[in-house]
Amino acid sequence: MYDAIVVGLGPAGSTAAYTLAKAGLKVLGIDKARFPRYKSCGGCISTKIERILDFSIADAIEQTVYGATFTYKSERAMDIVSGRAVGHNVMRNTFDTLLLAKAKEAGAEVVEGVRVTGAADNGSSVSVTTADGRSFTGRVLVGADGASGVIGRELFGLNPKEAAVSITAEVPYDRVKTDYGRKLFIDFGGIPYGYAWIFPKKEFLSVGIAGDAIKVGGRIKEYFNSFAGTHAALKGLNLDERIGWTVPIYYDGAAPSVKGRVLLIGDTGHLVDPFLGEGIFYAIRTAKAAAEAIIDTMMGSTKVDLAPYQAWLEKEIYPEFKAAGRLSDLVYNHPRLWYSILEKDPDIMQRFYNVIRGEEDSDSFYNWVYGKIRSKPWKVIRRWIDSRFLPV
Numbered sequence: 001m002y003d004a005i006v007v008g009l010g011p012a013g014s015t016a017a018y019t020l021a022k023a024g025l026k027v028l029g030i031d032k033a034r035f036p037r038y039k040s041c042g043g044c045i046s047t048k049i050e051r052i053l054d055f056s057i058a059d060a061i062e063q064t065v066y067g068a069t070f071t072y073k074s075e076r077a078m079d080i081v082s083g084r085a086v087g088h089n090v091m092r093n094t095f096d097t098l099l100l101a102k103a104k105e106a107g108a109e110v111v112e113g114v115r116v117t118g119a120a121d122n123g124s125s126v127s128v129t130t131a132d133g134r135s136f137t138g139r140v141l142v143g144a145d146g147a148s149g150v151i152g153r154e155l156f157g158l159n160p161k162e163a164a165v166s167i168t169a170e171v172p173y174d175r176v177k178t179d180y181g182r183k184l185f186i187d188f189g190g191i192p193y194g195y196a197w198i199f200p201k202k203e204f205l206s207v208g209i210a211g212d213a214i215k216v217g218g219r220i221k222e223y224f225n226s227f228a229g230t231h232a233a234l235k236g237l238n239l240d241e242r243i244g245w246t247v248p249i250y251y252d253g254a255a256p257s258v259k260g261r262v263l264l265i266g267d268t269g270h271l272v273d274p275f276l277g278e279g280i281f282y283a284i285r286t287a288k289a290a291a292e293a294i295i296d297t298m299m300g301s302t303k304v305d306l307a308p309y310q311a312w313l314e315k316e317i318y319p320e321f322k323a324a325g326r327l328s329d330l331v332y333n334h335p336r337l338w339y340s341i342l343e344k345d346p347d348i349m350q351r352f353y354n355v356i357r358g359e360e361d362s363d364s365f366y367n368w369v370y371g372k373i374r375s376k377p378w379k380v381i382r383r384w385i386d387s388r389f390l391p392v
């Protein structure tokens with residue numbers, strides 16, 4: 001009997017296993033993959049990660065970035081760069097392996113290369129079955145098996161369609177003429193309700209595009225090809241090795257992440273920022289909070305009560321995501337107008353970098369931007385007229 005069984009050992013699962021094992025609990029982590037394993041991802045982690053980890057991730061950082069070059073449909077490039085770092089770019093195979101090593105070091109028992117096929121909450125315990133015919137029993141179950149995992153779908157009825165769809169490709173840097181330096185590259189307007197990106201690493205450029213699943217309507221490959229075909233540095237390259245994946249962004253009305261002896265963290269609980277699609281930070285943050293709730297209940301009484309984790313999500317995370325959702329509506333429903341506003345007022349992005357750094361919350365940023373727009377409607381009309389000159 002384990003104190004906790006963690007299904008999935010990405011950033012969320014490994015962090016939960018690490019935190020629980022460090023507190024002296026008997027933990028089992030199971031992942032269908034063997035690490036290092038590839039994960040389709042831009043791999044940009046906002047610098048606020050440094051505030052919540054109690055160990056260094058420096059060995060996994062391939063590039064620290066200070067801002068971005070923005071374009072609208074690959075035109076009208078504009079650099080908005082800060083004197084202070086905004087994010088760290090990692091390759092997920094290295095980064096996730098580092099987190100898993102920390103969990104093992106802390107004493108978590110780990111099974112790699114074995115798929116979990118089913119799980120149940122039996123009232124007084126939880127059980128998990130695996131594809132190789134084994135079964136494990138524990139006091140609580142942590143669902144961390146990501147966007148397409150079994151725990152969220154089977155035990156919580158989460159809807160995998162409430163997500164963004166994406167395509168990514170890793171392009172060896174030496175095949176590209178442009179030096180992206182210490183900047184991200186972000187393109188607006190090339191996909192409904194989303195954006196395209198190029199994130200530089202040491203040896204690769206992570207190239208990708210993501211947009212709202214319903215609005216994209218099955219045309220994700222078309223949007224990716226169009227971006228890759230018009231972006232100067234990618235033109236003519238063979239980007240056939242690409243991967244499609246879903247980004248399970250937070251949506252209003254998502255089911256709670258706690259049920260009896262089971263809780264969900266990271267992508268499994270749709271705990272991804274809906275504006276940027278940033279999920280690594282939130283996977284780690286929600287894993288830590290969930291682990292702390294488990295530790296509290298195990299140390300405190302014989303009755304398992306995971307409700308404090310749900311209360312924490314409602315207080316600390318959902319309001320942030322709701323504000324990010326409002327920001328998404330503003331930006332992605334009107335990308336041309338947004339781009340035109342940004343061209344005239346790049347300080348908006350400089351201030352948004354503070355949100356990424358965790359120095360300001362999304363709600364106050366949204367209210368500031370919205371207030372700015374409302375207080376000077378004639379300026380917005382002028383920007384709207386300017387935006388007519390951007391590519392349709």
Ligand SMILES: Cc1cc2nc3c(=O)[nH]c(=O)nc-3n(C[C@H](O)[C@H](O)[C@H](O)COP(=O)(O)OP(=O)(O)OC[C@H]3O[C@@H](n4cnc5c(N)ncnc54)[C@H](O)[C@@H]3O)c2cc1C
Nearest residue numbers: 008010011012032041042043044116145146266267279280
């Ligand atoms: C195209 C794209 C770009 C992104 N870019 C960024 C970015 O730049 N920055 C950012 O912060 N976020 C980004 N994200 C989001 C980020 O990748 C996720 O939010 C993050 O990986 C969540 O971590 P996790 O541990 O919850 O899930 P995952 O990393 O998905 O880990 C889940 C683990 O569960 C395992 N698993 C699945 N099913 C089973 C099973 N049945 N049995 C056992 N194990 C199982 C998997 O093998 C995997 O290791 C991006 C996502 C996509 C798709």
